[in-house]
Amino acid sequence: MAKDNLSAVLYGIEDLRLEQRSIPTPKNDEVLIKVEVVGICGSDVHYYRYGKLRYKEVKKPMLMGHEASGQVVEVGKNVTHLKIGDRVAIEPGIACGSCNFCKQGKYNLCLTMQFCATPPVDGNLTRYYCHSARFCHKLPDNLSFEDGALLEPLAVGVHGCRRGKVTVGSVVLIMGAGPIGLVTLLSAKSFGASKVIILDLVDNRLQVAKQLGADYVLTIEKHMSEDDIVRKIQKILGESPTISFDCSGSEICVRIVLKVTKRGGTAVLIGMGKLEQTVPLSTALFQEIDVIGGYRYCNDYPTAIEFLKTGRINVQPLITHKFKIEDTLQAYETAISGKDNPIKILIYPNKDRYPAIFS
Incomplete structure (x- = not known):
C-alpha cells in the first residue's frame, strides 16, 4: 500500500495548504478509493474565499473537494456490491437512512447528512479517501474518471x-x-x-x-x-x-x-x-x-450515468482546465480570477495515470 496521501486542506480564509495525511482504513460499510479526478465547485471557492457558506463555517482544518471519482483499492467486510478495481463516482452526501426524510425517499433533506467538504466534514481532494459504499456508483466501462467526477454537478x-x-x-x-x-x-x-x-x-x-x-x-x-x-x-x-x-x-x-x-x-x-x-x-x-x-440530488446518479453511458449527454465540453494536486492553489486562483474563461476545473490527485496531460 502506498504511503503518499497528499491532501488539500483549508485552514481558514485563503489559507489552503497541501499536507500529508495518513491513508485511512475503511470501516465495515466503506470502501477505500484511490481518487483520480476532483472538480472545483462554486461552494468550494466560497469556502476558500470567505471561510463559510450560509450557516456552515470552517472552524477547524477541512479537507476540500466533493466532485470526485476514483478506483476502489480496499473494501470493508460488509460491502458486497463493490470489489477492488471497480471504478466509481462518489456521491458526496451520506444520508442516515433512518430519518423520516430518508424513509420517504428524500434523503437529500436528511437532517444529519454528512456532506463532503461541508464543515465539519472532510472532503475528498486527496490521493486516498474512504467513503460509504452505499453512495459509490460503479462507472460503466465507456465512461472516464472525468465523466465520473462531473456526475455530481450533472445530477444537480x-x-x-x-x-x-x-x-x-x-x-x-x-x-x-x-x-x-x-x-x-x-x-x-x-x-x-x-x-x-x-x-x-x-x-x-x-x-x-x-x-x-x-x-x-x-x-x-x-x-x-x-x-x-x-x-x-x-x-x-x-x-x-x-x-x-x-x-x-x-x-x-x-x-x-x-x-x-x-x-x-x-x-x-x-x-x-x-x-x-x-x-x-x-x-x-x-x-x-x-x-x-431544487436542492442537490436524490436518486439521480443512476439517471445521470445512463445519460452519459448512452451518449445522450456529453460533459467533456465543460472541462476547461486541468491541474495536478500539487497545483491546487493555482487551480483555485484560476477559478476566482476567471482567467482563460474557466467553466469546469479538474484536479488530478494521482497524476501517474495521466502522463499525456502532465508530462
Missing part, C-alpha cells in the same frame, strides 16, 4: 429537471450559463425539452451553451431592465417558457423567472443567492406559477 441538473417535470415539448428558460446552468441545459434537452433558451452575462459561456445544444442564447447587457429581458425572452421563443430555472442565485434573475414564466407554469430555483430577496410573488400567485426549490 437532472434533479432540477425532475423537480420541474421537464418532458417532451417543454419550453425551458435557464438563467445562468455557469456549470449548473449548463448541466441543467443538458438535462432538459435529454428529458425532451423542445426549446431551451439560456441567458448569461458572459459570451463565452453562451458559446459553450450553443455547443451543448441550446436552441437560443441571450447575452444580458448592463443597460437592460428586467422588463426588457422578459420581452426579449418572449420574442426569441415566440411564447413564454413553461418551465424556468434560475441557476444563478441572483435576485434579478429570480425576478425575471417569476415574471416571464407562462401562466400555470413552473419556476425552479437552483442557484444559491442571498438568504433574503425581494421578488414579485404576487405574479406567481396571479399566474398560478408553481415555485419549486
Whole structure:
C-alpha cells in the first residue's frame, strides 16, 4: 500500500495548504478509493474565499473537494456490491437512512447528512479517501474518471429537471450559463425539452451553451431592465417558457423567472443567492406559477450515468482546465480570477495515470 496521501486542506480564509495525511482504513460499510479526478465547485471557492457558506463555517482544518471519482483499492467486510478495481463516482452526501426524510425517499433533506467538504466534514481532494459504499456508483466501462467526477454537478441538473417535470415539448428558460446552468441545459434537452433558451452575462459561456445544444442564447447587457429581458425572452421563443430555472442565485434573475414564466407554469430555483430577496410573488400567485426549490440530488446518479453511458449527454465540453494536486492553489486562483474563461476545473490527485496531460 502506498504511503503518499497528499491532501488539500483549508485552514481558514485563503489559507489552503497541501499536507500529508495518513491513508485511512475503511470501516465495515466503506470502501477505500484511490481518487483520480476532483472538480472545483462554486461552494468550494466560497469556502476558500470567505471561510463559510450560509450557516456552515470552517472552524477547524477541512479537507476540500466533493466532485470526485476514483478506483476502489480496499473494501470493508460488509460491502458486497463493490470489489477492488471497480471504478466509481462518489456521491458526496451520506444520508442516515433512518430519518423520516430518508424513509420517504428524500434523503437529500436528511437532517444529519454528512456532506463532503461541508464543515465539519472532510472532503475528498486527496490521493486516498474512504467513503460509504452505499453512495459509490460503479462507472460503466465507456465512461472516464472525468465523466465520473462531473456526475455530481450533472445530477444537480437532472434533479432540477425532475423537480420541474421537464418532458417532451417543454419550453425551458435557464438563467445562468455557469456549470449548473449548463448541466441543467443538458438535462432538459435529454428529458425532451423542445426549446431551451439560456441567458448569461458572459459570451463565452453562451458559446459553450450553443455547443451543448441550446436552441437560443441571450447575452444580458448592463443597460437592460428586467422588463426588457422578459420581452426579449418572449420574442426569441415566440411564447413564454413553461418551465424556468434560475441557476444563478441572483435576485434579478429570480425576478425575471417569476415574471416571464407562462401562466400555470413552473419556476425552479437552483442557484444559491442571498438568504433574503425581494421578488414579485404576487405574479406567481396571479399566474398560478408553481415555485419549486431544487436542492442537490436524490436518486439521480443512476439517471445521470445512463445519460452519459448512452451518449445522450456529453460533459467533456465543460472541462476547461486541468491541474495536478500539487497545483491546487493555482487551480483555485484560476477559478476566482476567471482567467482563460474557466467553466469546469479538474484536479488530478494521482497524476501517474495521466502522463499525456502532465508530462
